[in-house]
Amino acid sequence: MTVRSPIKAYRRKLDLANGRVDLGHGSGGRAMADLVSGIFREAFANPFLDQGNDQAAFPTPRGGRMVMTTDGYVVSPLFFPGGDIGSLAVHGTVNDIAMSGARPLHLSASYIVEEGFPLADLKRIADSMGRAARAAGVTIVTGDTKVVERGKADGLFISTAGIGELPDGLDLSGDRAEPGDVVVLSGSIGDHGVAIMSSRENLEFETAILSDSAALNGLVEAMVAAAGPHLKLMRDPTRGGLAATLNELAHQSGVGFRIEEAAIPVKPEVAAACELLGLDPLNVANEGKLVAVVSPAGADALLAAMRAHPLGAEAAAIGTVVADDQQFVQMTTGFGGGRIVDWLSGEQLPRIC
Amino acid sequence: MTVRSPIKAYRRKLDLANGRVDLGHGSGGRAMADLVSGIFREAFANPFLDQGNDQAAFPTPRGGRMVMTTDGYVVSPLFFPGGDIGSLAVHGTVNDIAMSGARPLHLSASYIVEEGFPLADLKRIADSMGRAARAAGVTIVTGDTKVVERGKADGLFISTAGIGELPDGLDLSGDRAEPGDVVVLSGSIGDHGVAIMSSRENLEFETAILSDSAALNGLVEAMVAAAGPHLKLMRDPTRGGLAATLNELAHQSGVGFRIEEAAIPVKPEVAAACELLGLDPLNVANEGKLVAVVSPAGADALLAAMRAHPLGAEAAAIGTVVADDQQFVQMTTGFGGGRIVDWLSGEQLPRIC
Incomplete structure (x- = not known):
């Protein structure tokens, strides 16, 4: 196997003498990445863990x-x-x-x-x-x-x-995104997190919001078969949502992302619930969705295969990988403006999974 | 691989409608066995889990x-x-x-x-x-x-x-004990449980009692090399101690055990602490000991190899496997009497591991 070099250190200083674990350390965001690189990666020191x-x-x-x-x-x-x-x-x-x-x-x-x-x-x-x-x-x-x-x-x-x-010959990893690659999302975001929050807060909506929790291995099999070596990496945007996943991948690959808000599927009822709860769907956990990065030559075949699978029916190309030393995730908003999609340093939704 | 038949059902009736989990269900004793066969074995139904x-x-x-x-x-x-x-x-x-x-x-x-x-x-x-x-x-x-x-x-x-x-050809399993086989213990019992209890109760003894927590894979390698096909099974007597382990194996193999109290190594300070704390060393957890069952022809070679290893220096033959439809573990006491060594149905030492 290829043993990759450790992912770039992106740690803020942990106060190992007097600091305490807070909910943010379990959030899937920046604080958790700090904890992992500051404590576990060092303690366990091995190239398998360092794959990141x-x-x-x-x-x-x-x-x-x-x-x-x-x-x-x-x-x-x-x-x-x-x-x-x-x-x-x-x-x-x-x-x-x-x-x-x-x-x-x-x-x-x-x-x-x-x-x-x-x-x-x-x-x-x-x-x-x-x-x-x-x-x-x-x-x-x-x-x-x-x-x-x-x-x-x-x-x-x-x-x-x-x-x-x-399988032999397959080498998907979070450090393989390259400028020009296409970013694909398998379906609508925010369903899981909003289902949990609604249930926790005893909210009822006209349309019931269900978690998207599902096993994606069947979808993945179809994707690998369709895109072959064009497929670079996949990751499921769980804790911290799509925002955390793209930021993680940006750091791991040393690139930036440019995504289009209008291209990201969000169910209307989920969007409404997010507004009510003060959440950004980009930060909300999913449990049955994946993000894939694919070279342009494989994008059409990949999307077609995904859309033919029940768990990828709403698959969409949501943006591209760009060269960016600062490893920013930038989004063109629905109104034509732009913003940086940062990952949260703390915890928006504790105990979502 | 050989898929073994499910171990004999040894369940008491769980009250699945109104019952609640109690500390005994995590004890390594009879209540835990009931929980496993009453809930998990049925829900997950597969031959790998059924190996027991x-x-x-x-x-x-x-x-x-x-x-x-x-x-x-x-x-x-x-x-x-x-x-x-x-x-x-x-x-x-x-x-x-x-x-x-x-x-x-x-x-x-x-x-x-x-x-x-x-x-x-x-x-x-x-x-x-x-x-x-x-x-x-x-x-x-x-x-x-x-x-x-x-x-x-x-x-x-x-x-x-x-x-x-x-390794190829190795087929150790808890259902392989047969009448006539020799039961070997790798060293003194009760150290881990007593170390935890003393520390919890703030007890101090003249001789410090340390947990025996240790990785046994090196010892095991030496044992397999020395005893070859004569070695039938190994198990580490953790939660529930030696008593629970022998009872488990008796049920799994459909045999009885006859052991000699005088042959079971117990450190004097551990014996004293057990007396003070009202514990039977046979029920106390170990984290660096193992029980092996070996056919008589391999017992001497096995014991010699164990004693040559630092973690098996005190290894001892402590009894034999006997035919017994009731699957009892019987012990000849130090005073020449006998008693049944039952496993506890409840929990003697919660959160010992």
Whole structure:
């Protein structure tokens, strides 16, 4: 495998002597990137982690390559319109594997449960995980359960890890975006985050807003087949939303992005809810969407393949990669103006996943 | 690979309608076994999970077999004599891989952090994980951090998952114990649990009691080389201690065990502390010990190889496997009497790992 050089350091100074973890450190934004490079990357020092992607690729003893990924799930509430912590934990880990182009194989599940948690809810969540896993074609092969005293956790946390098989010749990575490449988004943004927030705030809208939580490995398979070597990278815009993902990729590839607001699909009801809640859809988490970067020669074939898949029906080219030493994400707004799309340093929506 | 038949159902009726999770469900004892078979085994229904071991073995796409395992760590306090939650999370997962005879390769780490947690402690724990991983010859290739609000977790929880490569021809599993086989223990029991309890209760003893937390993959390699096909199974007696492990294995293999109390190494200071704390060393968790079952023809070679390794210096044959439809673990006591060693249905020592 190709071991890439560590991604550019983009850390602000962590106060390791007296600082404390705040909600922003779990936000998927700048503070989390600082924490990762300031603490974990240094402590674990290895080229696999330094790939800086949401999954690590490594050679397997018998030849070929695999990927491994993990995510913790602390979403609140545990049950929300369009899913629950169980289906989310399966989809999130399947998607992190799939973003490398790998075929997801097996998952593990670690449960941390608060004393007093209803067994009926645990069963409902486990059943939901089982269904999500079967639908995505993966098996949950091993697990663990720990129980902590009442008041020492919030109902249930789940950590899933997953492994997948990486096809030969495929080399997708967040550092491969080059000026001129096309940025493609698989569908509308903001659905997951708004579904969670509405459910948390007990808001009701005329049109029900459902989480987009879904396993993207089928869509990815179609994309890889259609675009071949033209496909440079994929990433799912979860925590921190599209804004955080594009900023991450800009830093990792050392480029800028120029995107068109008018080209980014946002459901009208999601846009309305965002206005009501004071959110920018660009910062809101998604759990069934992906961003892809593709060389211009492959863009049409990629878009056609995506639109032919139920999870990519609304796929759109939303912008291009540009040369930019400052690694800015710039957006042409619907009114013809322009603005910088920064990632948030703090936390807009805690416990969204 | 050989897919084994599901382990015998040993469930008490879970009240799935109105029941609630209690601390016993995380104890490693009977209640946890009930929870696993009553909820997870059914929801995830697959032959890998049904192997019923602490790790799952599966064929890899290019040939050969790998194993995967996961564990959550909620130990309190986070720092204890002889280790911390970070080193424990590495050792525990490395050991669960090694118990199958596999060579541990890579780990993932998922952090759930309470808002306000000191960055200095997080760094100390990450550094400890990095050191433990390097010492065990594994790499932490991928990770994730989530932050929850103050009061919604207890400082820090870590879930690690790990994968390893299973050598051809090796087929260790908890259902392979047969009457006549010899039961071997790698060293003294109770050290980890007593170290945690002493630290929690602020007890001081004349001799400091340290956790035995250690990576056992080096010891295992020596054992596999020495005993070859005579080695039937290995398991680390963590939560629930030696008593829970032997009862688990008795159920899984459909046999009984007869062990000798006098043959089981217990450090005098650990025995004294157990008396003071009202604990039975047989129920106390270990994090650097293993139980092996070996056919009589391989026992001497196995013991010699173990004793030649620093982590097996006190290895001892502690009993034999017997035919027993009731699957009892019986112990001849130091006074020449006998007793049944049951596993606890509840929780003796919550949050020991």
